[in-house]
Amino acid sequence: MTPCILITGGAGYIGSHTAVTLMEAGHRVVIIDNLCNSSPRVLDRLRRLCGNSFEFVQADVRDGAALDAIFTQHPVNSVIHFAGLKAVGESMAQPLRYFDNNVGSTISLLQAMDRADVRRIVFSSSATVYGDPQQVPIPETAPLKATNPYGRTKLICEDMLRDLQCADPRWQVAILRYFNPVGAHPSGLIGEAPSGVPNNLMPYITQVAVGQRDYLSIFGNDYPTPDGTGVRDYIHVMDLARGHLAALDHLANEQQSITVNLGTGYGVSVKQLVDTFSRVAGRPIAHRHVARRSGDVAACYADTSLARTILGWQAEHDIARMCEDAWRWQSINPTGYAS
Secondary structure (H helix, E strand, O other), X not given: OOOEEEEEOOOOHHHHHHHHHHHHOOOEEEEEEOOOOOOOHHHHHHHHHHOOOEEEEEOOOOOHHHHHHHHHHOOEEEEEEOOOOOOHHHHHHOHHHHHHHHHHHHHHHHHHHHHOOOOEEEEXXXXXXXXXXXXXXXXXXXXXXXXXXXXXXXXXXXXXXXXHHHHOOOOEEEEEEEOEEEOOOOOOOOOOOOOOOOOOHHHHHHHHHXXXXXXXXXXXXXXXXXXXXXXXXEEEHHHHHHHHHHHHHHHHHHOOOEEEEEOOOOOEEHHHHHHHHHHHHOOOOOEEEEOOOOOOOOEEOEOOHHHHHHHOOOOOOOHHXXXXXXXXXXXXXXXXXXX
């Protein structure tokens, strides 16, 4: 049988887009997801895009028996680990839930992989491991100092993977530190569909644009940035998905573990993003300026030179394309996968 790739959390926002990218590149895919923060309708959309070239298992990654069954039934040779909770504010209120889910699932997965003699993994990390950066753009060598439980779970998992690879060189590990994924598949069939109030800027903007929310709150307009609003590195989710394919190829070909940033390498302010979206969508985005949020930093964007050098990868889509694809998704699916 043709080897396949196991994607944990593959029904989620980034996982589903990566699944499409892998299948379009000719890979077989097995998705495991407990659907706690995603919709089963994602699977129907994936079939419309890629046919029946994937298998789906509804299970929690902390369930070792479910993982053992997958490794027994499918010729998995690589794993991409997305599964996890990801809201910073929620992690502050529910730290134990985040450590149990994010760290617990990673331990369970690594143990199951070891039992199955599968030791190639791409791990979904985050720029939150850098905390409040001392410099921008942020290189991979910057100090690691997560400032919230979510970021700490990512850093703990990174440390586990580094320790594991050091103890057993058979492990091939790619740690990918994402900056701010936005946008959607150009078909408009899959995209970001947060449950409840969005925690991220782009889905909040798109929900205001489609009439689901009255206005956007912009937290702080007195930062030391060109227009006073916070600056972040927004990356198109399809560029991010290509980064995972490049990381898998690197591990397979070079058999060398890596840690790289995935971003565009430049910062965009909240105001710039709102103005660009308004122009692309052809409608104003109602917004209000409110006080800064505790813990927010003025500017955060990636140094992406290592990804270019090691992976031969760089982001291709600009902010206008990110807004265009996000708006297409939201306008076709005004209530997400419930539409």
